[in-house]
Amino acid sequence: MHILLEPTSHYPIYEQIIQQVKANILRGVVMAGDQVPSVREMSAQLTVNPNTVSKAYKELEREGVFVTYRGKGTFISEDVQELVHKREVKLLKEQAEQIVATAKQVGVTKEEMMIWIEEMFKEEEGEAHD
Amino acid sequence: MHILLEPTSHYPIYEQIIQQVKANILRGVVMAGDQVPSVREMSAQLTVNPNTVSKAYKELEREGVFVTYRGKGTFISEDVQELVHKREVKLLKEQAEQIVATAKQVGVTKEEMMIWIEEMFKEEEGEAHD
Amino acid sequence: MHILLEPTSHYPIYEQIIQQVKANILRGVVMAGDQVPSVREMSAQLTVNPNTVSKAYKELEREGVFVTYRGKGTFISEDVQELVHKREVKLLKEQAEQIVATAKQVGVTKEEMMIWIEEMFKEEEGEAHD
Amino acid sequence: MHILLEPTSHYPIYEQIIQQVKANILRGVVMAGDQVPSVREMSAQLTVNPNTVSKAYKELEREGVFVTYRGKGTFISEDVQELVHKREVKLLKEQAEQIVATAKQVGVTKEEMMIWIEEMFKEEEGEAHD
DNA sequence: GTGGTCTAGACCACA
DNA sequence: GTGGTCTAGACCACC
Numbered sequence: 372m373h374i375l376l377e378p379t380s381h382y383p384i385y386e387q388i389i390q391q392v393k394a395n396i397l398r399g400v401v402m403a404g405d406q407v408p409s410v411r412e413m414s415a416q417l418t419v420n421p422n423t424v425s426k427a428y429k430e431l432e433r434e435g436v437f438v439t440y441r442g443k444g445t446f447i448s449e450d451v452q453e454l455v456h457k458r459e460v461k462l463l464k465e466q467a468e469q470i471v472a473t474a475k476q477v478g479v480t481k482e483e484m485m486i487w488i489e490e491m492f493k494e495e496e497g498e499a500h501d
Numbered sequence: 502m503h504i505l506l507e508p509t510s511h512y513p514i515y516e517q518i519i520q521q522v523k524a525n526i527l528r529g530v531v532m533a534g535d536q537v538p539s540v541r542e543m544s545a546q547l548t549v550n551p552n553t554v555s556k557a558y559k560e561l562e563r564e565g566v567f568v569t570y571r572g573k574g575t576f577i578s579e580d581v582q583e584l585v586h587k588r589e590v591k592l593l594k595e596q597a598e599q600i601v602a603t604a605k606q607v608g609v610t611k612e613e614m615m616i617w618i619e620e621m622f623k624e625e626e627g628e629a630h631d
Numbered sequence: 632m633h634i635l636l637e638p639t640s641h642y643p644i645y646e647q648i649i650q651q652v653k654a655n656i657l658r659g660v661v662m663a664g665d666q667v668p669s670v671r672e673m674s675a676q677l678t679v680n681p682n683t684v685s686k687a688y689k690e691l692e693r694e695g696v697f698v699t700y701r702g703k704g705t706f707i708s709e710d711v712q713e714l715v716h717k718r719e720v721k722l723l724k725e726q727a728e729q730i731v732a733t734a735k736q737v738g739v740t741k742e743e744m745m746i747w748i749e750e751m752f753k754e755e756e757g758e759a760h761d
Numbered sequence: 762m763h764i765l766l767e768p769t770s771h772y773p774i775y776e777q778i779i780q781q782v783k784a785n786i787l788r789g790v791v792m793a794g795d796q797v798p799s800v801r802e803m804s805a806q807l808t809v810n811p812n813t814v815s816k817a818y819k820e821l822e823r824e825g826v827f828v829t830y831r832g833k834g835t836f837i838s839e840d841v842q843e844l845v846h847k848r849e850v851k852l853l854k855e856q857a858e859q860i861v862a863t864a865k866q867v868g869v870t871k872e873e874m875m876i877w878i879e880e881m882f883k884e885e886e887g888e889a890h891d
Numbered sequence: 892g893t894g895g896t897c898t899a900g901a902c903c904a905c906a
Numbered sequence: 907g908t909g910g911t912c913t914a915g916a917c918c919a920c921c
Binding site: 463464466467469470471475476478479492 | 524527528586589590593594596597598599600601603604605606607608609611614615617618619621622
Binding site for chain 4: 907908909910
């Protein structure tokens with residue numbers, strides 16, 4: 372699993388971890404049933420406070436993405452891919468709603484926005500599978 | 502000028518004020534050269550602390566949206582509409598970029614997204630946001 | 632007399648008036664014994680509050696630049712040119728001291744500074760008699 | 762880091778802090794990457810309100826001199842020495858321009874000014890500003 | 892009247 | 907522990 376943090380970002384680190392974990396799941400880097408690094412390992416790897424990793428893990432467990440078996444470790448839930456996918460799509464839609472609302476306010480037309488989207492999808496085609 | 506605060510929002514009050522002021526400018530509620538309510542008036546109107554309003558006003562001045570004349574008050578800058586418009590469009594594009602990036606990651610296709618956007622633009626057509 | 636104000640400047644307006652009056656004296660636009668516009672005239676001309684002009688005039692009188700004859704008006708003092716000149720030179724020296732102090736701190740050498748000054752004197756040779 | 766406040770100065774405290782921090786950087790007292798005292802520490806050390814220190818710190822962050830890591834503290838940015846140096850030299854030049862402009866207005870010649878500068882550089886050679 | 896600065900003290904999220 | 911936000915209330919210079 373590949374977690375990339377931006378320490379200077381004003382987004383909380385635990386949020387960045389959550390997002391990156393989900394991204395790893397969506398990209399198939401980790402699969403349902405896989406064991407994830409322990410809090411200690413992860414905190415060592417990222418050189419962040421264990422409490423911060425713990426907070427991220429707890430949130431992921433609360434969301435049903437992780438399951439913890441006492442004494443054995445933390446694992447990716449079953450069906451997690453679909454779960455995460457649905458949630459992300461839902462989130463995406465909400466963000467799109469917001470953008471459209473702003474676009475209307477700012478005076479950007481549907482047509483303009485369509486062209487942007489079109490181009491943006493092209494631009495990114497070959498990029499960053501990271 | 503109409504400022505609507507959402508006390509439950511996690512965005513700081515001064516940020517909400519900044520955004521609402523910009524929205525008012527974009528909607529043409531206030532124009533270049535107009536005097537804006539004094540810090541005290543606004544703070545009374547919103548029932549928030551004058552310092553909070555002051556913080557928002559200073560940030561708006563730093564951004565070039567407001568100009569203040571010592572002892573006279575605070576005014577909307579000239580050319581502000583264009584300025585704010587450009588910035589907002591730029592911001593919008595960045596957000597759209599992000600969404601498209603996420604969409605690709607999540608597996609939402611361009612076609613799906615286009616349909617969303619189409620619908621969202623329709624939905625909002627007749628609505629009244631205060 | 633030619634007074635140019637920058638209303639958006641964060642320097643107080645009364646200070647700007649004082650400086651501009653002195654500049655006019657140094658440039659010989661007004662001479663010892665000349666009558667200066669009344670507070671009302673000046674405030675009308677500059678479209679600023681009469682109190683502001685009054686404050687500037689009082690300060691100039693306190694400094695010995697203006698003399699007021701009750702009922703007759705306000706006049707430029709005798710020997711004012713020399714007076715203002717001396718003070719300005721003194722002020723200039725103080726500012727130069729500060730700059731040199733900063734230069735040393737920042738690591739700008741005497742030689743560098745000499746070259747700047749040289750060039751700056753040239754640059755401005757033909758400019759802005761305003 | 763050594764911050765010296767002059768309570769009688771007309772410059773706001775937060776400005777003095779900003780200037781002193783930059784001076785410390787230029788003198789090499791603090792280096793890129795160093796952690797700076799926390800807002801609370803500094804406010805205790807200077808016996809000023811934490812908000813005042815916070816204001817200075819935020820401005821320094823906005824200028825790119827400081828970076829803050831959430832919950833960890835505030836640090837000197839990388840490349841800060843060069844950054845600050847360049848800005849200070851730029852500022853110095855602007856001030857020198859102003860002085861030369863005034864000098865011309867007041868009738869101080871290039872030669873006179875050169876002599877001043879020469880002397881001022883000597884004067885300060887052996888001095889100790891804290 | 893205006894905005895600018897500062898203090899004292901509080902609560903919060905984050906690491 | 908850290909910084910971020912907010913309130914309440916004060917004093918100041920300026921117009």
